[in-house]
Amino acid sequence: MTRDMAGFAVTLGYGDLPEALLALLRRSFLDTMGVAAIGSTTGLSRIARKGALALFGPGEAGAARMLMDGRRVSPAGAAMAGAFMVDSIDAHDGTTPNKGHAGSAIFPALLAVADAERARGRAITGRDFALWLALAYEISYRAGQVQHATCPDYHTSGAWTAVGVAAAAARMLGCDREQIRHAAGIGEYHGPRSQMMRCIDFPTMVRDGVGWGAPSGVTAAYLAREGFTGAPALTCEGAAAEPFWQGLGESWLTLDHTHYKAYPCCRWAHPSIDAARDLMRENGLTHDRIAGVEIRTFHYATRLAGHEPKSLDEFSYAIAFPVAAMIVRGRIGVGELTEETLRDPEILRISRATTLIDDPELTARSVAQRWAAVTLITTDGRRFEAPPRTPRGDTDQPLGDDEIRAKFHGFADPVLGAERAAEMERLASRFDTLGADGFAALSDLVLTRTEA
Structure with missing residues (x-):
């Protein structure tokens, strides 16, 4: 297999995909649709869909249904609305080396293009869609690694998923090698190089940039098909990029670096949440006995803060409050994504009593994984300490299939109904067949209206 991105994108076939990768894509399909289901209930998602209806009418490219909605807009509009929908609940798959997420852009974008193509009379199989997903994930991951290695600022996932979406969507549209090169370049050039830490420090609905990364990639593919030029994508070509594209088609970063989330909040908080949960259970503690919490973690995680979040956006980019929620309720699920939870006096008491410690050693270690250590201090002055740990969901501590299914149904059943969710699970779990x-x-x- 060639190491050249465009050659890879134009020649890869379904038969080239290893079974382990297909299994991962099935898992990501189910996991992402569960997040989309609960995401369809958020104010962020409703605003994005309203904006798509106002701004992105169907054109000659055909009409695509918005995820979990059914109303038709352009493929770019459906990609935008769907990406914002998934990103509105911070529980989707991710990749630690890139400090970001791919599926939240890729699934809405490729589903939108596929739906527009289907509306034009094209028959699309699960094998087709698996191939396009594999291209989008792998190209996104590698482009993201190049960007992090060559750019001084920490950009959102939308910056590099725009490249993967563009290349995969161009393949979907039948583009040749040169058109795919240009699609990647257009997607990279116009993708949102938004500042991730701005949203950490000031959490709002802009989130991880995929709301514009997905439509930027889709738009790039359609432009390239019509002859618009934009190559080279500097994250895909040139001396600085070349080391990150070695082994393309032989090794899969998607397999090595995809993780899944146990909780619907920033994953930087997850090792602290896991540690607090285990300390409570192992020592038979109850929340009324907790006087304070100390969290030692890497620098970026301390900037999550969030002692008193006032919105779901602030909850998503918090660390103190989700840890306190775990201590008080023993879980962080759909029930914690409510206004009532944000006002819970006991959670707020413990959150305010949480101290975040910027630990240089854990910062140095938090490259391939994210590290944190937690100490619980009881009302009688005792200290219960957990050693540094990384979050569950990485390849070394994977979530089991039963956990992924439980997470999916916990999100999807209240919104879609148990019968529809069960059928979605049955088909998504073998979609490539x-x-x-x-x-x-x-x-x-997945593209028709929810009850939300």
Whole structure:
């Protein structure tokens, strides 16, 4: 297999995909659709869909249904609305070396293009969609690694997922090698190089940039098909990029670096949440006995702060409050994504009594993984300490299939109904084996209106 990105994108076939990668894509399909289901209930998602309806009418490219909504807009509009929807609940898959997320942009974007193509009479199978997903993930991951290595600022995931989406969508549209090169370049040039730490320090609805990364990639593919030029993408070509593209088609960063989330908040908080949960359980502690919490972690995580979040956006980019929620309630799930939870006096008491410690050693270690150590201080002055740890969900501590299914149903069942969610699970868990009719049925399940 060539190491050249465009050559890889134009020649890769379904038969080149290892079974382990297909299994991962099935898992990500189910996991992402669960997040989309609960995401469809958020104010952020409703605003994004309203904006898409106002701004992105269908054109000659065809109409695509918005994720979990059913109303038709352009493929770019559906990609935008869907990406904001998934990103509105911080529980989707991610990649630690890139400090970001790919599936939240890739699934909404490729589903939108596929739906527009289907509306124009094209039969699309699960094998087709698996191939496009594999391209988008792998190209996004590698472009993201180049960007982090060559750019001084920490940009959001939208910056590098725009490149992967552009290349995969161009393949979907039948583009040749040169058109795919240009699509990647257009997506990179116009993708949102937004400042991730701005959203950490001042949490709002802009989130991880995928709301514009996804439509930027889709738009790039359609422009390239019409002859618009934009190559080279500097994250894909040139001396600085070349080391990160070695082994393309032989090794898969998607397999090595995809993680899944146990909780719907920034993953930088997860090792602290896990540690607090285990300390409470192992020592038979109750929240009324907790007088204070100390969290030693890496620098970026201390900037999550969030002792008194006032919105879901602030909750998502917090560390003190989610840890306190785990101490008080023993869980962080759909029930904690409410206004009532943000006002819970006991959670607020413990959150305010949480001290964040910027630990240089853990900062140095938090490259391939994210590290934190937690100490609980009881009302009688005792200290219960957990050693430094990394979050569950990485390849060394994977979430089990039963946990992924439980997470999916916990998110999806209240919104979609248990029957629809069960059918979605059945089809998504083997989506790459579906023929055109079966994949159309799955598409209809994820692209029609929720009850939210």
